[in-house]
Structures are given as C-alpha cells and as structure tokens.
Amino acid sequence: MKEEDEDLIGLWKSSDQSEKKMEATVSHFGESYFQKQGKDIFQRIRRNMVVELWASAVAAIGFPFIFKDDPFFWWLTGLMVIAVIVTLRIYGSYFRSIRQIHEGSIIESLTKKKDVLGKYIRRMHLTNYIIVPLSVGVGYFRADTDIVLFSEHFYIALAICAVTSAVFIILIRIYIQALYGKYYEQVTEMLNRLE
Amino acid sequence: MDINQLIQEYHPMIYKICRVYSDEYDFDDLYQEISINLWKGLKRYEGKSKLSTWAYRVALNTALTYQRNNSKHRNKTPLSESMVPASSSDEAAEKEQRVQRLFDAVRQLEKVDRSVMLLYLEEKKYDEIAEITGLSASNVGVKISRAKKQLRKLLEGQI
Numbered sequence: 017m018k019e020e021d022e023d024l025i026g027l028w029k030s031s032d033q034s035e036k037k038m039e040a041t042v043s044h045f046g047e048s049y050f051q052k053q054g055k056d057i058f059q060r061i062r063r064n065m066v067v068e069l070w071a072s073a074v075a076a077i078g079f080p081f082i083f084k085d086d087p088f089f090w091w092l093t094g095l096m097v098i099a100v101i102v103t104l105r106i107y108g109s110y111f112r113s114i115r116q117i118h119e120g121s122i123i124e125s126l127t128k129k130k131d132v133l134g135k136y137i138r139r140m141h142l143t144n145y146i147i148v149p150l151s152v153g154v155g156y157f158r159a160d161t162d163i164v165l166f167s168e169h170f171y172i173a174l175a176i177c178a179v180t181s182a183v184f185i186i187l188i189r190i191y192i193q194a195l196y197g198k199y200y201e202q203v204t205e206m207l208n209r210l211e
Numbered sequence: 212m213d214i215n216q217l218i219q220e221y222h223p224m225i226y227k228i229c230r231v232y233s234d235e236y237d238f239d240d241l242y243q244e245i246s247i248n249l250w251k252g253l254k255r256y257e258g259k260s261k262l263s264t265w266a267y268r269v270a271l272n273t274a275l276t277y278q279r280n281n282s283k284h285r286n287k288t289p290l291s292e293s294m295v296p297a298s299s300s301d302e303a304a305e306k307e308q309r310v311q312r313l314f315d316a317v318r319q320l321e322k323v324d325r326s327v328m329l330l331y332l333e334e335k336k337y338d339e340i341a342e343i344t345g346l347s348a349s350n351v352g353v354k355i356s357r358a359k360k361q362l363r364k365l366l367e368g369q370i
Contacts, residue, residue, distance in 0.1 A: 020363065024313065028332040031310045032223050055244060057278060116255065118248045118272040119265070122326060123345030125272040203276060209323045210346065 057199055058114045058129070061136055065107050076100045110135075126207045133200045137192060144188045149181040212262075214250045221249070221266050224333070230314050231325050232274035241277050245270045260342060267335075267343045271326045316365040324358045331355050 076096040083089050113132050118125055156177050218225070225245050233241040252269050256262070317328055330340045340355075341348045 021359070024362070024366075025332055025334060027309055027313050028227075029334075030306060031227065031314075055240065056273070056276065116252075118269050119252050119255065120272075121268060121343060121345030122271060122275065122323075125268070126275070129276060199276075199278065206275065206323050209321060210344065 057196070058117050058132065061132070062111065062114050065110060069103065069107055072100055072103050123207070123210050126203055126210070130200065130203050130207060133196060133203060137196050137200060140192050140196070141189070144185055144192070148184045148188065149177070152177050152181045152184070212253075214246075214253060217249060217253060217266070218246055221263075221270070224266065225249075225270055227329065227333075228270050228274050231317050231329055232277060232322075237277075241274060244277060245273045248273045261339075264339060264342055267330065271329075271343065275322055275326065312366065312369050316362055316369070319365055320358055320361060324354065324361070327351065327354045328358045328362060331358070 076099065080089055080093040080096055083092060110132065113128055117128055117132065120128070156173060212220075225242060228245065229238050229241045248269050249266060252265075256265055260268075317325055317332075320328055327340065327344065330343060335343070337348045337351045337355075340346075340351045344351065346354065
C-alpha cells in the first residue's frame with residue numbers, strides 16, 4: 017500500500033519536471049496581467065453593488081423632487097438620506113468580506129462565501145418582492161390617478177398590476193436562482209462535505 | 212517578494228491546481244484568476260502562516276468556487292495541445308500519459324476531496340493540510356484515506 021502511494025506521489029512529482037518548461041511563459045506576465053478585474057461571482061457581486069450604490073445615490077437625490085410641491089417633501093428627503101447611509105454601511109461590510117473572501121482556510125472561505133451569497137440572494141428576493149409591485153403600481157396609477165382611482169376600473173387596474181407583478185417576480189426569481197442560487201447550493205454542498 | 216517572483220515560485224502549484232480544477236478550455240482563465248487573487252492578497256499577507264500555506268489557501272479557495280464561462284469555449288485550443296508540454300522521446304511521452312491519467316483520475320474526485328488529495332500528493336504534512344483546509348488533523352487522515360481508496364479504484368490497471 018505504501019509503495020503504491022509512493023508511486024503515485026512520484027508520478028505526481030514528475031509532472032514538476034515538465035512544468036519547469038512552462039516557467040519561461042510566466043516571466044512575460046506584466047503588471048497589466050494582474051491588474052485585470054477578477055471574473056469570479058464575488059467580483060460580479062461587488063461590481064453590481066457599486067452600480068446599486070450609484071443608483072441609490074441618484075434615486076436619493078432625484079426621487080424626492082417628484083414630490084417637491086408636496087408637504088412631505090423634506091420628510092421624504094430625510095428618509096432617503098437615512099436609506100443611503102444605511103445602504104452604505106451594509107455595503108461597506110459586504111466589500112470588506114468580499115475583499116478577503118479567498119484568504120483563510122477552505123472551511124472559513126466557504127463559510128464566508130455562503131454568508132455573502134446568502135445575504136445577497138435574500139436581499140435580491142426582498143427587493144424583488146417590494147420594488148416590483150411598487151414600481152408596477154406607481155407606474156400604473158400615476159399615469160392617470162383621478163380616472164383610475166375613482167372609477168369602476170380600479171379593481172381591473174389592481175388585478176392587472178397584481179398579474180404583471182406576479183409575472184415579473186417569477187421571472188426575477190428564476191434569474192436569481194440561475195445566476196446565484198445554484199452557486200449557493202454548490203458552496204453549501206462543499207461545506208457540508210467538509211464539516 | 213514581488214508578484215512575478217511569487218508566481219515564478221508557485222507556478223508548479225498553480226499549474227497543478229489549474230490542471231485539476233479547470234477543463235481544457237478555461238485553464239488560462241483560472242490561472243489568471245488565481246494569479247490576480249495572489250497578487251491582491253499579497254498586500255494583505257501578514258505572515259501569520261507560512262507563505263506557502265497562505266498561497267495554497269488562496270489558490271485552492273479560488274479554484275474550488277471558480278465558475279467556468281461557457282461562452283468562452285469556442286475558438287480555444289484544448290489543454291492537451293496548448294498547455295501540456297510536448298515530450299521529446301517515447302519514454303517521456305509514455306510518462307506524460309501516465310501523469311495525464313493520474314490528473315484525470317484526481318479530476319474525477321469530488322471538488323473538496325480533490326483539494327485534500329492534491330495536498331497529500333504534494334507531500335504536505337497532515338498539520339499543514341489541516342491548516343489549509345480548516346479540518347482537524349484526524350479528520351484530514353480520514354478524508355485522505357477515503358480519497359486514496361477512490362483514486363486507486365479509478366486508476367486500477369491504468370498506470
């Protein structure tokens with residue numbers, strides 16, 4: 017048995033000899049080779065978050081101005097500022113976790129990955145359930161408020177909004193599962209195998 | 212140590228990890244991903260563990276959760292032609308084939324078992340494997356024993 021192991025290790029080590037020939041190809045890597053953005057899922061999440069941060073900053077500035085003549089304008093502006101500050105704090109902790117996600121032992125790294133992914137997926141689902149019906153509703157009812165709200169068409173409009181929201185929510189759920197859900201399951205499975 | 216020195220030093224390790232965790236089409240991408248993560252992480256390396264232990268951790272963690280980009284599979288040369296060095300003699304060619312069969316067998320193990328087996332074949336001590344994986348030393352022994360059994364089964368009559 018031990019001899020067999022030594023054979024395997026010997027064979028494995030012998031690949032070092034052929035790899036020596038490859039080393040020449042490594043020396044040509046310049047700074048630009050290492051400065052490229054990583055392509056893994058966590059870099060993608062980080063990039064998405066940067067975009068979301070910019071989007072929320074723009075929304076925070078722009079959204080209250082839709083209601084600039086209303087009495088609750090300053091309340092709304094204050095709420096949006098608080099929302100951006102909370103978002104910044106949450107994202108800050110995400111960025112710190114992502115930066116060091118591959119360092120630490122395999123178990124630590126997988127645990128961190130599961131945690132970051134899990135939180136991100138939950139947040140995406142929550143956003144999906146809140147933003148989609150809200151957007152569809154606001155979009156539909158603001159189009160012609162007086163007619164829709166105070167007519168017999170109100171319930172029909174409500175039904176259309178509900179169906180449209182449901183379709184969007186299902187499609188976004190499929191998207192989240194395909195992009196992040198399967199990956200989360202793989203990470204969980206690997207972690208279970210180790211623990 | 213600058214990044215080029217680090218990559219030169221750990222090239223055999225990165226090469227083997229890529230050979231075990233990537234297919235013939237995304238070898239280069241995984242190699243680059245590991246190199247980038249080593250380069251970025253090196254600035255934060257505090258010397259709490261050996262540099263080699265740290266490098267194995269970063270490289271294996273990157274490889275374990277690396278997702279291949281299917282759209283890139285087109286117009287690429289398979290690994291067997293581009294990355295495996297051409298052997299000069301029949302004897303060397305035969306040896307390279309045996310090495311290839313060993314890598315193929317390791318590739319058939321579960322992702323996590325591949326890491327443990329790779330570290331074992333790299334002749335890392337149980338303590339160091341435990342430090343890299345986060346398992347206890349006794350658990351490392353159990354995992355290695357199981358993975359070896361499976362590997363022997365896969366290699367039966369092949370090398």
